[in-house]
Amino acid sequence: MKRYGMMVRVPPENVEQYKHLHADVPAGVLAMIRECNIRNYSIYHKDGCLFSYFEYTGEDFDADMARMAADTATQAWWDVCKPLLEPLATRGPDEFWATMEEVFHCD
Helix, strand or coil: CEEEEEEEECCHHHHHHHHHHHCCCCHHHHHHHHHCCEEEEEEEEECCEEEEEEEECCCCHHHHHHHHHHCHHHHHHHHHHHHHCECCCCCCCCCCCEECCCCCCCC
């Protein structure tokens, strides 16, 4: 299992809409998250930033993420959510949510 932390900005005028959308995530999107080996997934908000945490239990993260990106239900969900967000300028070239470096962990 590998832990992931990611960040993205959410403008103040979009926070409530983003929260409202995530109060009722479509079942197909949730199923795809699980099918792509993501567990213990959470998103937190603070001061205009969203922080996501999840655990990846699969063997090929890139293949699972490509599978998720090809899913029509997930694409429709992203089409609604992405316009509410602002990627960090320091994100990687193929990232929307910027991957964070884990610097400490304690079980």
